[in-house]
Amino acid sequence: MLKHLKILFGDFVLFFRKDFHLAAYAYTVTVAALSILLVYGAGWGALISENRIPTSNAIVNNMLMFVVMYFLVAVPVTIIRGEFRNIAKPVFFARGLLLMCLIGFADAFSWEVLSLQAYSSSEQSYTFNVLWRMRNVIFVLPVLVLLRLAIDKDVKGLYGIGKGNHHVKAYLSLYAVILPILAAVSFTPDFLSYYPMYKPWNFENVFGRPVWLNTAIFEAIYISDFLMVEMIFRGALVIGMASILGRSAVLPMIVVYVALHFGKPVMETISAFFGGYFLGALAFQTRHIWGGVIIHMGIAFVIELLRLFQHYALGIG
Numbered sequence: 001m002l003k004h005l006k007i008l009f010g011d012f013v014l015f016f017r018k019d020f021h022l023a024a025y026a027y028t029v030t031v032a033a034l035s036i037l038l039v040y041g042a043g044w045g046a047l048i049s050e051n052r053i054p055t056s057n058a059i060v061n062n063m064l065m066f067v068v069m070y071f072l073v074a075v076p077v078t079i080i081r082g083e084f085r086n087i088a089k090p091v092f093f094a095r096g097l098l099l100m101c102l103i104g105f106a107d108a109f110s111w112e113v114l115s116l117q118a119y120s121s122s123e124q125s126y127t128f129n130v131l132w133r134m135r136n137v138i139f140v141l142p143v144l145v146l147l148r149l150a151i152d153k154d155v156k157g158l159y160g161i162g163k164g165n166h167h168v169k170a171y172l173s174l175y176a177v178i179l180p181i182l183a184a185v186s187f188t189p190d191f192l193s194y195y196p197m198y199k200p201w202n203f204e205n206v207f208g209r210p211v212w213l214n215t216a217i218f219e220a221i222y223i224s225d226f227l228m229v230e231m232i233f234r235g236a237l238v239i240g241m242a243s244i245l246g247r248s249a250v251l252p253m254i255v256v257y258v259a260l261h262f263g264k265p266v267m268e269t270i271s272a273f274f275g276g277y278f279l280g281a282l283a284f285q286t287r288h289i290w291g292g293v294i295i296h297m298g299i300a301f302v303i304e305l306l307r308l309f310q311h312y313a314l315g316i317g
Contacts, residue, residue: 005177008170008282015281019247024077028251031073032258032273040266063104069259070100074245074252081248092244098143099236100256106139107260126206126214129198133221136228144236152240159235160289161227167282171291175298182299186306190265192317196307197222219304226296233257233276234283234292242284250280 038044055061074096078087086092111131116124131138148158156162185191198218200211207214233253241249257276261269279292310316 004167004170004173008167008174011167011285012278012281015247015285019250019281021081024080024248024251027076027080028073028255029273031069032255035069035255035258036266036269039262040269058110059105059108062108063101066100066104066107066256066259067097069255070096070252073255074248077251078245078248083246083248086245086248089244095147095241095244098147099232102140102143103232103256103260106135109135109139120206122203123206126203126218130218130221133218133225136225136232140232141228144231147236147240152243155240155243156287159231160239160283160287161231161235162288164286164288164290166286166288167291168294171294175295178295178299179302182302183306185267186303186310187316188265188267190267191303191307192310194265196304196311198304199311200308201311215308219301222304223297223300226300227293229260230279230289230292230296233260234279234289238280238283239287239289247284250277250284253280 055064071093074092075087078084109132111128114128114131116127119127144159148155152159157164186195198215200215203214204211233256237253237256238249241253245252254273254276258269258272261272275295279289279295282291283289307317
């Protein structure tokens with residue numbers, strides 16, 4: 001276990017040493033910190049979600065937020081590093097804009113546009129919940145496949161999904177270390193109020209199926225969505241954009257990943273910065289995303305399981 005972890009962190013340190021630039025890193029940390037303070041401290045998150053700024057359309061607001069977050073870091077960081085030639089190409093702006101708009105659209109799209117009047121209110125809520133967890137497969141995956149086939153022909157696999165098991169044993173060992181930390185964090189107020197993502201006690205008699213079956217269906221879809229999250233952030237935004245930005249693809253990905261967590265418990269949003277950097281660095285080094293998939297799916301599964309156990313066995317939440 002220790003041997004695998006040592007090799008894993010050795011690869012991470014290697015990336016850090018080659019990539020570290022004090023001004024670029026300081027700028028990225030500042031942007032991420034200020035955005036978190038504005039969303040959680042000044043209440044900008046509520047203003048955006050309530051369609052009060054900057055427009056009256058939730059989807060447009062979300063797309064603008066991701067576009068601004070990405071280019072607010074990608075452009076200055078690249079210039080600070082003296083790599084202006086990398087962003088002077090139209091393909092950089094075209095691809096960055098496409099990916100940010102896709103992420104923003106998928107994240108804010110409301111499935112309530114569908115007419116489900118024949119369903120009960122709980123059945124409608126359940127259906128919308130499940131469909132939202134499939135948003136990346138429905139909206140983002142087809143575009144990534146086309147992008148890979150038409151433009152990124154030299155990229156192996158599908159943005160990190162393909163042959164490659166470098167560090168997989170180490171990721172499993174790291175996951176074992178994280179488990180007790182998750183158990184402790186699951187008792188904090190923020191997590192107790194936010195999780196589980198699916199609360200079975202609010203969805204009894206949905207479609208005439210047993211509660212456990214509806215729970216299993218939702219959790220399977222919810223947890224599998226993290227494969228898409230890794231493909232987008234560590235795959236398309238790091239492995240894919242590396243052909244344009246090189247190592248500089250990692251830092252802008254981090255702040256966008258932080259923005260994806262706005263609305264979740266603040267400690268989870270802060271940890272997304274460090275986790276995003278760690279997984280992004282290793283995705284760049286190994287050119288696969290299986291480590292992130294293992295960690296992400298594993299954490300999501302355990303958090304849901306812990307919260308369900310807390311509710312039904314301990315009467316918490």
